[in-house]
Amino acid sequence: MVTPTAPPTPAPLSLAELHTSLSDPVLDAMNFLNEVVARFPDAISFAPGRPTEGTFEPEDLARHLQSYTTYLQQELGWSRDQTRTLLFQYGRTNGVIHELIARTVANDEGIEVPPEAVVVTTGCQEAMLLTLRALFARPEDTLLVSSPCYVGITGVARLLGIQVRPVPEGPDGPDPLAVQAAARAAKQAGQRPRAFYVVPDFANPSGASMSRAARELLLAVAEEEELLVLEDDPYGFFVRTGEARPTLKALDRGRRVVHLGSFAKTALPGARVGYVLADQEVVGPEGGRTLLADELSKIKSMTTVNTSAVSQAVIGGLLVESGCRLREANSAAVAHYRTTMDTLLDALERHFPAERQAELGVSWNRPDGGFFLVVDVPFAADHKALELSARAFGVLWTPMRDFHLDGGGTRQLRLSCSSQSPEAITEGIARLAAFITAQITGTAA
Structure with a gap:
């Protein structure tokens, strides 16, 4: 007993x-x-x-959802059963609104990428996680960041055990020549500088912005130093004085830029929908070729499986209502x-x-x-x-x-x-x- x-x-x-x-x-x-x-x-x-709640109303969510289902059935010819499955079931790992996102960034930013290069993520924070996990493979791989820097990216790097090297930021954002100097110093220290993270417009936390000339020079430095540029641009629409400047991805001709995007500031933060534009080509050991977006999909399938189809549908409806022109809608x-x-x-x-x-x-x-x-x-x-x-x-x-x-x-x-x-x-x-x-x-x- x-x-x-x-x-x-x-x-x-x-x-x-x-x-x-x-x-x-x-x-x-x-x-x-x-x-x-x-x-x-x-x-x-x-x-x-956090963004302003502005004119948000609870009824908007139902309207956005209806706009998206109407788009599926009337414009794409989907049946009611297909629509129900999309909304209620697990979905495509890389997302279901990728075509609408590709149209939107083309209209708003002049960024031309195929829909297959778009990975829809659970907020931009997941976009950072997927991108860093895919790109940083060796212990010596090092991430360059502006300092001061948004803690979301440095926090993810810390969680993944990735080395981070700061690049001092000036009043007009990071100096491309300072980025080059940091990359070369990293190489001399036995590190492999893999990518540089930057918020080119009205950066968090400093508010600094890069000139167009600095953006073009940064892309030239990235090419010379074999760096990828991780561009995070949540604030670019919100110009107070002067004209909007082109994104790094819009200026990119060598596919050096991986663009991290979010609808938190421009649409609906509660939806937690972000995206990665990853059109870089990846060559396998047998010569097979994929896009970096396809490789990110493998990681996403082991983290969040897929981004909420309901959240995507709400954002998709909002994009449809705006004619895929969020700059005007904002x-x-x-x-x-x-x-x-x-x-x-x-x-x-x-x-x-x-x-x-x-x-x-x-x-x-x-x-x-x-x-x-x-x-x-x-x-x-x-x-x-x-x-x-x-x-x-x-x-x-x-x-x-x-x-x-x-x-x-x-x-x-x-x-x-x-x-x-x-x-x-x-x-x-x-x-x-x-x-x-x-x-x-x-x-x-």
Whole structure:
């Protein structure tokens, strides 16, 4: 007879025995920020880069879905049974709206790729994961990134055990000659620089943009150094001043650019639909030829299997309704982000006029568009300062040091204007100005 005993105390898992990436500060940064935002719900937040909800209505989802099913049945001649299977079952690994995406990028960006080169992903984050896993095969393979850099790509690299080498970013984005120097330094160190990741338009977090001349020079450097360019361009539509610049993929003649795309900012973030344009040819050991998109499909089949057909149908309906011209469909959003960035810049100027900037040692950049700008301050803009700002002054921002791989950004903070109204921005900058002044004068505590 077995005598019942008290259940054993569960033994904790040792963090030292889990993957080393779980101890990386890059993975902690966003969790910390989310936690602070949750603890101070009444604070005005310039922290997240989420898009405006604008004119979103719950009824829109049903309309988009109906538009897509109508497109399938009336334009493509699908039967009701075929439509039902597409929506309710597992689907094609590389996606079912690839033809609509190929038409859209051709109309909006002048990017000409065959539909078979499009991989529809679960957000752009999966696009990064698939691309890095496919391209980085050897221990010495190294990813070059602008620094500061979006933590999504550096986090994925860390999870996959990929070496990352930072390229310092200037006020106009990465200098192609600095990219070349970094590639050559990597080779001298026994590494194989495989690709360079860049956000060419209104980058997250800096707001910097590359000129057309710099883009063309970067492609020439990539050719010379045998680099692929991983182009991530979620903000290119949202021009505040000047004209939109061509994407790197639109300028690419040597198939050096793998374009990472997303509908999060231009359509519907909740759908979690992104894509990769991967038209590079891959040659097998027996001489067989495929597209890089086909190789990404093999990895996707072992991760998410396929991107939600329902989410794709919603995005597909939205593309159909817009005539596969999202740039035109985003005219209201472009106007909104232009207004919010102008409001943000005007409010900073009011609270910190030129003489006040010089006196306090405060400055900021003036992006030509997008969601973000960076403020330089003469104190440590770290997590401790962020918590004080939220608790005592009711305003949130993002420490720039979380985006740097080379120890920079310690006295910088990122502001995002994307999800706030002009009125909230005006009040939020008043609170931020009070916090910054108190920090400088020693009265913040």
